[in-house]
Structure formats: C-alpha cells, structure tokens
Amino acid sequence: xxxxxxxxxTLIITALVFSFAPIKSTAQNKLSAQELITKHLESIGSAxxxxxxxSRIIIGSNAATFRGRSTGAANGxxxxxxxxxxxxxxxxxxxxxxxxxxxxFDGKDFTVSYVQxxxxxxxxxxxxxxxxxxxxxxxxxxxxxxWPLLDMTTTDAKLDYEGAExxxxxxxxxxxxxxxxxxxxxxxxxxxxxTFQHLRTQYEQTLAASIGSNIDNSSRQNETRFxxxxxxxxFKKEGGLTLPHVYTIQLSVTGNAGTxxxxxxxxxxxxxxxxxxxxxxxxxxxx
Numbered sequence: 517x518x519x520x521x522x523x524x525x526t527l528i529i530t531a532l533v534f535s536f537a538p539i540k541s542t543a544q545n546k547l548s549a550q551e552l553i554t555k556h557l558e559s560i561g562s563a564x565x566x567x568x569x570x571s572r573i574i575i576g577s578n579a580a581t582f583r584g585r586s587t588g589a590a591n592g593x594x595x596x597x598x599x600x601x602x603x604x605x606x607x608x609x610x611x612x613x614x615x616x617x618x619x620x621f622d623g624k625d626f627t628v629s630y631v632q633x634x635x636x637x638x639x640x641x642x643x644x645x646x647x648x649x650x651x652x653x654x655x656x657x658x659x660x661x662x663w664p665l666l667d668m669t670t671t672d673a674k675l676d677y678e679g680a681e682x683x684x685x686x687x688x689x690x691x692x693x694x695x696x697x698x699x700x701x702x703x704x705x706x707x708x709x710x711t712f713q714h715l716r717t718q719y720e721q722t723l724a725a726s727i728g729s730n731i732d733n734s735s736r737q738n739e740t741r742f743x744x745x746x747x748x749x750x751f752k753k754e755g756g757l758t759l760p761h762v763y764t765i766q767l768s769v770t771g772n773a774g775t776x777x778x779x780x781x782x783x784x785x786x787x788x789x790x791x792x793x794x795x796x797x798x799x800x801x802x803x
Contacts, residue, residue, distance in 0.1 A: 549675040552689055553665050555712040560658055560666075565756035569789050571599035572661055576761075576784035578607050580614075584776030590614055594782040596763075598661040601653055601670070602798045607780060617780070619643050621650045621662075622798035629803040639767050639778060642742060648695045649719065654703065657714050657748050659759060659784070664693075665705075665714075672696035680709060688715060713751055713758070719744040740771040754787040761785070 560566060578594040592609035600623070607617040617639055618629035626647040628640045636644065649655050652671060653662030664671040678690040687709035695703070706716040723740040744767045748760035766779040 549677045549691060552707060556665055556707055559712040561757040571790055571793055573597045573788040573791055574659055574784050575786040576782050579781045581779050585773055596656055596659050597793055599793050601662040603650055603653055603660050603662040604798050616803060618800040618803045619650055620798040620800040622795055626650050627799050627801045629800045646701050648699050652695050654717060715748055717746045738772050743768045755789040
C-alpha cells in the first residue's frame with residue numbers, strides 16, 4: 517500500500533469513528549435562560565390562555581408526615597389561591613396540636629400563621645426567615661399566578677443556566693434563581709428537558725456552627741443545614757393551562773440533634789379561575 521492509500525484509509529477510518537460517536541445536541545448546549553423561559557411558558561399554555569387567567573383557587577387533599585426525633589402523620593386539606601402577585605397557601609388538619617400551616621403575601625405584607633398561640637412550626641419559621649420565597653412568587657410554582665417566570669420583567673430577579681442533569685430517569689435543565697434583593701438561600705429551578713415543565717424547586721441553606729462558651733461546648737456544635745424541595749407532577753389541562761395535580765413540599769433540617777424531615781403531599785382536584793378573591797384573604801395573621 518502506497519503512502520497516498522495509507523492517508524486515505526486513515527481519513528476514512530477517522531470519519532467512520534466520528535460518524536458513530538454520540539453527539540451532544542448543540543442546540544441544547546446553547547440554550548439560554550431566556551430560551552428556556554420561553555419554552556417553559558409554552559408548556560403552561562398559549563400566551564392568550566396565560567393572559568386571561570387573572571386569579572386561581574385550587575383545592576385538594578393533603579397528607580403530612582414527620583420523621584426524625586419524633587414521627588407522626590396527619591391528613592387534611594389544602595388551598596392555594598393567587599391573583600396577580602398575591603399568593604396564599606393554607607394547609608388545615610383536624611388536630612388541636614397541629615391545626616394549620618398558612619402563609620400569605622398581599623402584595624405588601626407577608627404573614628405566617630401560628631400553629632399554637634405564639635408558636636410557629638419549623639416550616640413557618642423557615643418561610644418567615646426567607647420571605648423572598650413568597651414575595652417573589654416562587655412557592656407553588658406554576659400553580660400560582662405570582663410565578664415569577666410568567667413575567668420576569670416585574671421581578672428584577674436573575675436566572676443563570678447551570679446545565680443539565682437527571683432527576684430519577686428524567687433529564688432536566690437547572691436554573692439558578694437569584695432574587696432581586698439577594699438571599700442566603702441557594703435557589704434552583706428544574707425544568708424537564710423534553711416538555712420544559714417545571715418539576716422542582718430546591719432551596720438550600722447552611723448555617724455555620726455557633727461558638728460555645730468554652731472549647732468543649734464549641735467542639736460539640738455542628739453546622740445546621742436546611743433543605744426545602746417542592747416537587748410537581750401529574751400535569752393535566754385545567755382552564756386552558758397545563759398544571760400539576762400533585763404538589764409535594766419536603767423540608768429537612770440537619771443539625772446537632774440529627775435530621776428531621778417534614779413532608780406535605782397535596783393531591784389537587786378542584787381548579788377555579790378568574791373568581792374574585794378578597795384581598796384580606798392573603799393576610800393569614802388571624803387564621
């Protein structure tokens with residue numbers, strides 16, 4: 517075989533190797549945060565359907581479970597209501613010890629209910645410390661008319677694309693959400709890579725170990741880690757919009773006493789749109 521033939525054979529082999537090698541989608545790699553938002557909005561519904569939906573009232577059942585230092589469970593109901601950037605979440609349970617979890621933003625003030633007089637739950641205190649979660653319309657995802665991705669021009673928040681990964685067997689896009697006034701939470705949104713539906717929001721915070729009164733006490737202090745995850749599934753059409761019918765919130769806290777996990781799983785069955793909602797309903801201080 518002469519030199520020219522060897523060169524040609526090498527080129528053919530090289531071409532064949534590359535023709536069968538897996539090729540990543542350049543379009544996917546080059547998706548910008550804005551392109552993802554556009555596709556995500558289309559997954560909710562047409563621009564006309566989104567624009568004409570001014571308010572939402574969503575009702576369903578709710579199963580709460582608690583694991584860690586103590587265990588327990590409770591079954592009750594859930595209501596999500598929103599109009600414009602006003603947002604409300606109420607979870608009620610038929611128990612004198614654990615009767616309610618409620619949080620609301622009326623466009624000006626953010627309020628969280630007491631589970632007992634003068635006492636809030638870990639979940640309530642977490643939301644109170646991080647009120648941007650509600651004020652920015654994040655909690656509830658696309659179930660809420662306050663969902664910030666519906667109109668990023670009114671939030672002044674920033675989205676950074678962080679690449680793709682898998683949740684279970686589903687490929688997703690990660691978006692870092694940066695509130696306009698900053699936050700000590702790391703907030704990440706996950707959009708399905710095929711449907712562009714919003715599947716998850718993850719909130720993470722780590723508090724440094726506190727300093728004890730002496731060396732022995734200090735050595736026993738550990739950092740405290742908070743992780744709250746909202747999961748959305750079972751997407752179906754309601755009033756021209758494609759919305760999740762299963763909504764789960766899980767809050768885990770890890771510290772000196774170990775890990776406690778609280779979870780609320782809501783099966784949403786009744787959807788009403790464009791009904792008037794009394795502005796006072798979004799203030800839960802008297803609930």
